[in-house]
Amino acid sequence: MTATDLVVARREAVATGVLVLALCRPDGGTLPEWAPGAHLDLVLGPDLVRQYSLCGDPGDRSVLEVAVQLEAGGRGGSRFVHERLAVGGTVRVAGPRNHLPLVDAPRYLFIAGGIGITPIRPMVAAADAAGADWCLAYGGRTRASMAFAEQLHGKYGRRVGLCPQDETGLLDLDTLLDKPVPGTAVYCCGPEPLIAAVEERCRARPPGTLHVERFAPKRVDAGGTAFEVELALSGRTVTVRPDRSILAALEEAGVAVLSSCREGTCGTCETVVLGGVPDHRDSLLTEDERAAGDTMMICVSRARTPRLVLEL
Template sequence: MTAMDERELVLARKERVAEGVVCLTLREPDGGAVPEWTPGAHVDLLLADGLERQYSLCGDPADRSALTVAVLREPQGRGGSAFVHDRLTEGTRVRVRGPRNNFALVDAPRYLFLAGGIGITPILPMVAEADARGVDWRLVYGGRTRTSMAFAGELVAKYGDRVSLRPQDETGLLPLDSLLGTPEPDTAVYCCGPEPLLAAVEQRCAAWGPGALHVERFSPKADADAGPRESFEVELAVSGRTLPVPADKSILEVVEEAGIPVLSSCQEGTCGTCETEVREGVPDHRDSLLTEEERAAGETMMICVSRSCGPRLVLEL
């Protein structure tokens, strides 16, 4: 990804779509076409005060007139959602980076979509795509209350009983044992939502086999940064420099301090912006994004959080 992926869009419409959730419609200032994207993609909003946040695109990929995101106010958050809710107004220009897709919809004979709360946003265009393909699919959508579940009404109106709404105050937690207890061949499971839901789904899908489960996180796993922090060297193959990485700094910090430009965003190992090719060495993966197969391959790493299993790494930087 390059700086050319960054652009300034205008907030053309801001509307409340559920309790604590606003939907933003972003357009090119000159009315031109917005970048192409596919279901599962997200963008970074570069807000004031140095805030950068990632939000899933939830509109129609065929509609090149606008990009649409929905943002939940997080009372215990770090300020990004509060900024969006309280300070962004219609007509405001917003810096946007992307789109980028780490959660692409694979081809499958059938799909089981599981969404928790605002995790419905990347699932919306996936459901539309699956329905357009004419394949078998179902969506189970949970939330705290019915009024907190964005887009719930329109999903049921459009797709009927393929959509199961499960407000927690009415039906309890999602019935994951019945949904995932028996592996279903040729079924791709897509899940997005709060970390407890993702962890529970991952546990129950362990028997489904590699490649069956697809999840997206916007906060790191609880144990993502577990393990010792040793110092090591990183050789930058493009820049021709070798830099020491002390135990108390990340590769990203060391590279930036050396004056080498690298795109980054979340700095938590969830967004994929700083994903870097590994030429030599074994990464100590501490991200919350790569699959187990991608980790085992060791071809790329997130340099904002991941480290080295040995004394030296060679990176494509």
């Protein structure tokens, strides 16, 4: 599935400021397969593309569901969804794509903060269906702001710990992560302070234990030195100045490249690296993927070598 128009079949408020959109094909046909952790690009305008995690049932091929939280200080995507996407309307989508796959593990610890519950919800269902040992710690500002909270607690009982901040305070990460159990995969999605705190507490765990998804980019050093990018498929070479990203340099040279967030969080611009060493500055790739150097996000990452060769 590259890009197609889907119909808004249902809009439902599931928490304060959070809407679920159910998207279907106009002809009622079957939608693409997806797995927990996948997200969908909503093309809301010429320069307004946003990524939302799929939060429904992967087994239901008739509908794709996303939950969108209204961000008052955002860049306009959530406001467009809340104010202008009505039932019966159409929206162009691309995907699904998955940068947070659920790995096989005997046990899971899921940690969600706020709207970060969206990719976690289908993961919980998959882990439960597989008979794995799992638990979910879910925090939010208030109980009313926590999408799917009561449904999850009602279905799974004590395996789901709800922590509204105004009632119980912040998630007790020290207790959750104090005594690691071998074989436990940790999944975390939510605001940057939560993810950073979880990363710090998991630093000593074996590689591949922690899996995170960010809605905002990690802080990285900006700028750098100039370098060249060779486009293997066209034979062109483009110079990337210190004040330009690879993506911006390519666009200025008239090279069309798919992109969306321009922050290193969505994966739309992921490009195969054929030569040279990338300077990874994204918020998506794992440490192993960075070390391999096979791909890079050209919207933010740069080069550690004078030249990169990209499959473009």
